[in-house]
């Protein structure tokens with residue numbers, strides 16, 4: 665598939681991804697760029713709200729979300745699952761328990777992403793459905809800073825399992841909390857009204873074939 669499209673010229677592919685997608689999108693881009701050295705990639709990473717704003721302004725070819733925006737006329741392909749899991753520092757009392765009730769989890773200091781984050785949106789929605797309220801101690805606008813804060817025992821958190829690809833090294837443990845993980849799916853989306861450039865079309869067919877498998881391989885946890 666890739667080699668049959670090798671004649672493609674130069675140009676720019678613009679991708680906009682929510683923060684958690686940065687753990688696997690680069691693995692998709694490596695082989696693609698190797699086959700199409702003439703193509704420049706503009707790769708933007710921001711939270712869900714900021715990516716929605718880019719989408720509304722038509723700034724990019726593709727937008728990667730796990731919680732799609734509502735009310736927009738989009739074409740969408742889903743490509744991989746995204747589980748949001750509870751985490752604690754490896755020696756935290758909850759970290760080595762077989763199971764933890766949601767009630768008990770809610771008594772812990774909880775670290776959460778900023779307003780506008782899709783992760784936060786999914787967590788708020790989950791607690792609302794479960795009719796529980798987490799004990800929010802800190803709002804932190806970065807997955808990595810949340811992990812380091814968990815390590816420093818500032819509290820527990822819920823993050824996409826993709827952020828924990830190196831969980832062993834970090835010394836962070838998944839906690840088996842009742843009702844978790846929160847499950848969602850990653851998708852590539854683009855505005856229906858705008859036609860895809862030839863480069864975007866080639867990239868899309870790559871994502872739908874080899875790319876899908878490459879992303880899965882990149883996120884073994």
Ligand code: PGA
Nearest residue numbers: 682683712730781782783
């Ligand atoms: P976030 O996005 O980086 O805004 O938390 C993740 C998502 O949309 O699932």
